[in-house]
Amino acid sequence: MNITTIKTTFIDLFQTEPEKAFFAPGRINLIGEHTDYNGGHVFPCAITYGTYAVARKREDQLVRLYSANFPDKGIIEFDLKQLDYVKKDNWANYPKGMIRYMIEAGYPIPTGFECVIQGNIPNGAGLSSSASIELLTGVLVNGLYQLEISRLELIKLGKQVENQFIGVNSGIMDQFAIGMGKQDAGILLDCQTLSYAYAPIKLENHKILIMNTNKRRELADSKYNERRGECEEALPQLQQKLPIKALGQLSEEEFDANQSLITNETVRKRAKHAVYENVRTIKALQELKAGNLVAFGQLMNQSHLSLRDDYEVTGIELDSLVEAAWKHQGVLGARMTGAGFGGCAIAIVANEEVENFIANVGVAYREKIGYDADFYVASIGDGAKEVELEAVR
Numbered sequence: 001m002n003i004t005t006i007k008t009t010f011i012d013l014f015q016t017e018p019e020k021a022f023f024a025p026g027r028i029n030l031i032g033e034h035t036d037y038n039g040g041h042v043f044p045c046a047i048t049y050g051t052y053a054v055a056r057k058r059e060d061q062l063v064r065l066y067s068a069n070f071p072d073k074g075i076i077e078f079d080l081k082q083l084d085y086v087k088k089d090n091w092a093n094y095p096k097g098m099i100r101y102m103i104e105a106g107y108p109i110p111t112g113f114e115c116v117i118q119g120n121i122p123n124g125a126g127l128s129s130s131a132s133i134e135l136l137t138g139v140l141v142n143g144l145y146q147l148e149i150s151r152l153e154l155i156k157l158g159k160q161v162e163n164q165f166i167g168v169n170s171g172i173m174d175q176f177a178i179g180m181g182k183q184d185a186g187i188l189l190d191c192q193t194l195s196y197a198y199a200p201i202k203l204e205n206h207k208i209l210i211m212n213t214n215k216r217r218e219l220a221d222s223k224y225n226e227r228r229g230e231c232e233e234a235l236p237q238l239q240q241k242l243p244i245k246a247l248g249q250l251s252e253e254e255f256d257a258n259q260s261l262i263t264n265e266t267v268r269k270r271a272k273h274a275v276y277e278n279v280r281t282i283k284a285l286q287e288l289k290a291g292n293l294v295a296f297g298q299l300m301n302q303s304h305l306s307l308r309d310d311y312e313v314t315g316i317e318l319d320s321l322v323e324a325a326w327k328h329q330g331v332l333g334a335r336m337t338g339a340g341f342g343g344c345a346i347a348i349v350a351n352e353e354v355e356n357f358i359a360n361v362g363v364a365y366r367e368k369i370g371y372d373a374d375f376y377v378a379s380i381g382d383g384a385k386e387v388e389l390e391a392v393r
């Protein structure tokens with residue numbers, strides 16, 4: 001979707017010019033899945049698909065929001081003094097929650113504002129459109145009122161929205177990637193300490209393809225919370241013998257030697273994934289830095305297998321896409337990305353094979369699943385930021 005009309009929509013709706021413009025990206029995760037809430041490592045990057053906003057301060061206390069992606073919802077309006085979750089406010093609960101927690105964190109927002117947003121992140125694809133709106137709201141309010149809230153604080157507030165306002169017990173990866181993203185770089189983040197380092201993504205003559213299963217992520221949130229609960233069950237059992245605070249502190253050997261402390265077999269498999277995936281993520285960064293792209297791709301493949309067999313968050317759609325990708329020539333690696341249960345996978349594909357890949361994997365998917373997948377070439381872009389008003393139309 002092209003962002004072409006956001007400024008004119010604003011002028012049509014609010015009969016005045018916007019003051020400022022902002023952008024927040026979506027994200028993909030290269031490797032390190034379901035490790036963030038286990039105190040492990042993740043390796044995501046921000047993509048150039050994302051959400052734009054144009055906004056203007058008001059004189060009163062009203063916030064009036066319109067999304068060009070949900071025109072049937074019209075302008076959603078609320079008062080700065082009434083910031084409770086309201087189901088019918090739909091997508092606007094994300095900005096509302098963000099505003100609420102910014103105020104509660106001690107950043108007074110003096111007036112309301114009006115705002116039009118428009119995103120080009122494929123809908124419901126697990127590329128973090130919700131975290132994108134959270135951080136977009138963060139940089140927008142920060143920028144309109146010059147509140148000077150640190151980036152890390154905005155990231156933590158975004159996570160708080162997801163956890164407390166929306167009720168998904170997610171980790172910090174999405175907000176961090178979207179808040180801290182940098183062009184052409186991945187971010188290795190230690191989710192226990194929040195220390196992080198950028199790593200240039202040099203894929204030589206390869207591209208990152210995003211493959212959207214177009215499977216609606218039904219039940220995804222409750223399944224997500226269930227997986228998190230299983231990991232929380234495993235930890236105290238391991239702590240009977242091991243002085244650890246999180247699964248992400250264990251090596252594979254330590255886990256193997258102590259896994260019998262976990263009584264339930266399913267819970268044991270979940271914990272195994274968390275430990276092994278964390279180790280894989282650190283290895284993957286080393287391989288990437290050393291230019292060993294083949295080894296990097298193999299770690300991606302192992303990640304998918306572990307998410308399929310031990311963590312059980314893939315499903316027929318993601319598995320069919322990824323398995324078709326593995327069979328294709330010119331592919332270094334492929335795996336699901338994000339929470340799973342539908343949504344997107346990624347593949348690293350040789351430039352000269354991209355076209356064939358899209359055609360062949362597309363056909364294989366349609367034959368098996370009965371509807372189309374979508375393919376996008378990913379560009380790695382910057383994190384959430386103010387953009388020139390002149391740069392949006």
Ligand code: GLA
Binds near residue numbers: 033036037170
């Ligand atoms: C979702 C969550 C993240 C992370 C991933 C799985 O995207 O929002 O915090 O847990 O799933 O890696």
